[in-house]
Amino acid sequence: MKGYNFAYLDEQTKRMIRRALLKAVAIPGHQVPFGSREMPLPYGWGTGGIQVTASVLGAGDVLKVIDQGADDTTNAVSIRRFFARTAGVRTTTRTADATLIQTRHRIPEKTLRDDQIIVYQVPQPEPLFRLEPSRVETRRMHGLADYGLMHVKLYEDIARFGQISISYDYPVMVNRRHLMSPSPIPAFDNPKMHRMPALQLFGAGREKRIYAIPPWTEVRSLDFDDHPFRAINAARPCGLCGATDAYLDEVVTDDRGGRLFVCSDTDHCAERRAAGHVGEEGLKEAAE
Amino acid sequence: MAYVTVKGGEQAIDNAHAWLAEERRGDQSAPDLTLEQIAGQLGRAVDRAMGEGSLYDRELAALAVKQAQGDLIEAAFLLRAYRTTLPRFAHSQPVDTAAMQIKRRISAVFKDLPGGQVLGPTYDYTHRLLDFGLADGADRLAAPMGKSETTKMPRVPDILGHEGLIEPDGSGNAEPGDLTREPLTFPATRDVRLQALARGDEGFLLALGYSTQRGYGGTHPFAGEIRMGEVSVEIEPPELGFAIDIGDITVTECQMVNQFKGSKTAPPQFTRGYGLVFGFSERKAMAMALVDRAMRAEELGEEVTAPAQNVEFVVYHSDNIEATGFVEHLKLPHYVDFQSELQNVRRMQREVAHATERAEAAE
Numbered sequence: 001m002k003g004y005n006f007a008y009l010d011e012q013t014k015r016m017i018r019r020a021l022l023k024a025v026a027i028p029g030h031q032v033p034f035g036s037r038e039m040p041l042p043y044g045w046g047t048g049g050i051q052v053t054a055s056v057l058g059a060g061d062v063l064k065v066i067d068q069g070a071d072d073t074t075n076a077v078s079i080r081r082f083f084a085r086t087a088g089v090r091t092t093t094r095t096a097d098a099t100l101i102q103t104r105h106r107i108p109e110k111t112l113r114d115d116q117i118i119v120y121q122v123p124q125p126e127p128l129f130r131l132e133p134s135r136v137e138t139r140r141m142h143g144l145a146d147y148g149l150m151h152v153k154l155y156e157d158i159a160r161f162g163q164i165s166i167s168y169d170y171p172v173m174v175n176r177r178h179l180m181s182p183s184p185i186p187a188f189d190n191p192k193m194h195r196m197p198a199l200q201l202f203g204a205g206r207e208k209r210i211y212a213i214p215p216w217t218e219v220r221s222l223d224f225d226d227h228p229f230r231a232i233n234a235a236r237p238c239g240l241c242g243a244t245d246a247y248l249d250e251v252v253t254d255d256r257g258g259r260l261f262v263c264s265d266t267d268h269c270a271e272r273r274a275a276g277h278v279g280e281e282g283l284k285e286a287a288e
Numbered sequence: 289m290a291y292v293t294v295k296g297g298e299q300a301i302d303n304a305h306a307w308l309a310e311e312r313r314g315d316q317s318a319p320d321l322t323l324e325q326i327a328g329q330l331g332r333a334v335d336r337a338m339g340e341g342s343l344y345d346r347e348l349a350a351l352a353v354k355q356a357q358g359d360l361i362e363a364a365f366l367l368r369a370y371r372t373t374l375p376r377f378a379h380s381q382p383v384d385t386a387a388m389q390i391k392r393r394i395s396a397v398f399k400d401l402p403g404g405q406v407l408g409p410t411y412d413y414t415h416r417l418l419d420f421g422l423a424d425g426a427d428r429l430a431a432p433m434g435k436s437e438t439t440k441m442p443r444v445p446d447i448l449g450h451e452g453l454i455e456p457d458g459s460g461n462a463e464p465g466d467l468t469r470e471p472l473t474f475p476a477t478r479d480v481r482l483q484a485l486a487r488g489d490e491g492f493l494l495a496l497g498y499s500t501q502r503g504y505g506g507t508h509p510f511a512g513e514i515r516m517g518e519v520s521v522e523i524e525p526p527e528l529g530f531a532i533d534i535g536d537i538t539v540t541e542c543q544m545v546n547q548f549k550g551s552k553t554a555p556p557q558f559t560r561g562y563g564l565v566f567g568f569s570e571r572k573a574m575a576m577a578l579v580d581r582a583m584r585a586e587e588l589g590e591e592v593t594a595p596a597q598n599v600e601f602v603v604y605h606s607d608n609i610e611a612t613g614f615v616e617h618l619k620l621p622h623y624v625d626f627q628s629e630l631q632n633v634r635r636m637q638r639e640v641a642h643a644t645e646r647a648e649a650a651e
Contacts, residue, residue: 033471044617
């Protein structure tokens with residue numbers, strides 16, 4: 001784009017971010033402060049993810065952007081356009097074709113490869129912030145690996161509700177050392193982070209933190225031996241493609257309690273339907 | 289109902305932007321606002337956008353105010369997103385406000401002082417009655433000219449400083465921090481804290497400053513001096529080795545003088561709270577000075593109990609661009625997380641129902 005550098009950020013800023021990324025990869029799960037820039041999109045819209053993407057994006061990359069698992073949600077459209085405009089890179093909606101995937105709130109269903117990078121948009125990088133609001137304190141707690149507070153919170157959940165009541169942004173232990181926020185992905189997606197072949201990068205623009213999980217790193221959702229981690233999902237197949245192992249959105253179809261459950265990962269669902277898989281809704285339509 | 293995956297986000301965004309542009313223009317039979325009109329007649333709005341946008345450029349700020357339809361946080365956001373793409377050449381020498389070309393200068397702690405009290409273009413003593421004459425368009429106006437002032441106008445804290453009644457000012461020779469380039473770290477030094485306050489939201493600082501006056505971290509302040517006018521900005525390029533003037537800017541400065549009973553290491557003396565803001569923004573400068581002093585509680589050995597004294601709380605929450613972004617991001621889709629919460633609540637309700645059934649069966 002005229003008047004702007006490739007992928008918007010100037011090269012000095014990209015180098016600063018890449019240095020932060022290298023440090024983040026070297027200390028998996030550790031939050032690295034960085035000089036987050038003020039982006040032309042608002043804080044909370046993915047400024048951290050956008051800066052990370054801009055810093056690792058090359059002219060040959062193929063970019064996929066999803067929000068809530070979907071390529072066509074307005075914010076995903078807006079960010080994809082931003083890079084199409086400022087970097088002129090190819091974009092795609094197909095997970096397998098992408099070299100770089102920026103996401104908000106989901107991990108694609110298709111297993112990522114070791115030649116792919118996934119960039120998460122992170123609103124709140126500090127996993128302990130609900131328990132201790134001071135970042136001076138939480139930094140000290142990470143330094144000492146002092147995570148008793150979080151274990152007590154999980155224990156209290158079990159004592160009060162009989163189970164852990166966190167359903168998204170479920171805290172994980174990375175490389176057996178750092179407690180980390182997986183970003184607000186549903187707990188359903190947490191197991192995908194464990195020993196993922198792809199490089200996972202996390203950008204929090206407003207909070208000015210970057211962190212990372214190198215490929216094949218151990219990522220464990222916090223739990224107890226007698227209360228193992230359980231992912232939550234609707235107990236039924238996708239209405240459109242019949243998938244039973246994908247995370248489902250609940251779509252309200254009328255005002256009398258009518259519901260349709262469909263894949264949140266729109267690319268996954270479309271690919272399955274193209275391959276001939278049909279869900280209950282599809283069968284109904286075919287019968288009509 | 290046959291379910292169709294929602295498509296068409298791209299078209300929807302384009303249409304929304306087109307509608308916004310039309311709304312912004314308003315009734316097209318009325319003349320379009322010029323930037324001169326905005327910079328000239330909505331000066332306080334332009335000042336605020338420059339201050340919170342951290343960019344001193346009246347023309348760009350006027351454009352931002354126009355583009356944002358007068359939404360000043362949006363205008364500051366536009367300026368910040370532009371500013372961030374500009375290279376940073378240098379930091380300026382400390383601005384010498386003692387040499388200010390004064391338009392307004394008042395002190396609440398002395399009846400009269402060298403240079404006198406200069407009211408300047410203030411609303412302070414206006415009666416807030418709607419002036420219906422303004423609605424019809426005003427006549428040519430001319431304020432009476434005073435004699436050109438040549439008396440020196442020393443700053444009130446400097447007057448107090450001669451007697452050792454007020455703590456000395458910090459030295460200004462080190463390179464100042466810049467939180468637009470380096471992430472905030474704690475403990476935050478005073479230069480960075482002042483930068484955060486100068487960029488901070490006027491309303492937030494006003495409320496925090498006000499809270500210190502109502503008992504939440506009181507600082508016993510006096511408005512030692514408020515001055516507004518033009519100062520020159522100088523930089524010293526390393527290759528030259530001497531300072532050069534790069535232009536004049538209008539600023540408002542407030543120096544609060546606060547009571548201090550002394551500590552083990554410091555004698556009883558007055559302490560400072562400092563406020564400096566682009567343009568004519570007296571309310572902001574005063575609030576900033578109150579909050580600056582409140583945040584020095586720990587340094588001065590005072591008990592830290594109130595929000596305004598909590599540096600982390602103030603500095604992390606004063607930036608309205610960060611705040612508006614994060615508050616407003618709640619309108620982005622969150623249905624994936626909400627879905628997991630739905631399933632979670634349903635599961636927990638089932639558990640409760642089963643437990644009740646079991647209890648009833650056991651009776």
